[in-house]
Amino acid sequence: MKNLNWVLVILGVLGLVSVRILEDRIxxxxxxxxxxEANKNIPFPSFEWGKLIPGYLFRFILNLLxxxxxxxxWFKNRQWTIQGAILITIIFAxxxxxxxxxxxxxxxxxxxxxFYMRRFVxxxxxxxxxxxxxxxRKQINK
Numbered sequence: 572m573k574n575l576n577w578v579l580v581i582l583g584v585l586g587l588v589s590v591r592i593l594e595d596r597i598x599x600x601x602x603x604x605x606x607x608e609a610n611k612n613i614p615f616p617s618f619e620w621g622k623l624i625p626g627y628l629f630r631f632i633l634n635l636l637x638x639x640x641x642x643x644x645w646f647k648n649r650q651w652t653i654q655g656a657i658l659i660t661i662i663f664a665x666x667x668x669x670x671x672x673x674x675x676x677x678x679x680x681x682x683x684x685x686f687y688m689r690r691f692v693x694x695x696x697x698x699x700x701x702x703x704x705x706x707x708r709k710q711i712n713k
Contacts (some may be wrong), residue, residue, distance in 0.1 A: 576644045583640035587695055590633050594693075599626035602674075606689065611682040624671070627692060631663050634695040641698065646705050655701045666691040 595603055600623070601616040638659055643652040670692045673685040690696060 576647065579644040580641050583637045583644065586637035586640065587634065587698075590630065590637065591694070594630070598630050599623060600693075602689065606686055611678070615677050618674075623674075627667065630693055631667075634693075635659055635663075638695045638698045638701075642701065642705065645702065646709060648705075651705050651708075655698075655705070658701060659695070659697050662691060662697045 590597075594600065599619075601618040605613065605616050635656060639652050639656050642655040643649070646652075666688055670685065670688040673680050673688055678685040
């Protein structure tokens, strides 16, 4: 049973990696190339709000799902999985409107600021904080 848990953790991580690898094929994000160029002087890309917001929400849901799989099968604690999902959702709920405002403002708020807000929106960075936090909690509870 322990091996099955690790296989499922690895599948969750592979799911997160797949979201990243396939991002240009499965998500509408005209800002991929804009930020990949790392040149704030290139023209601001045209986009459609009606496609952009659902695309980011779909990506968030996939990242949340795979992150919950990793948390759940790593720690085998349903309550911690729920807490992790809530923490990830809170961070998204804070950063997503800020990032959308940055887009609305055409990144005048700051190129690097917008770049890093986008990272919190499209990447499961909070998972890198949640896993050590839960691991520490597990060690304290022993």
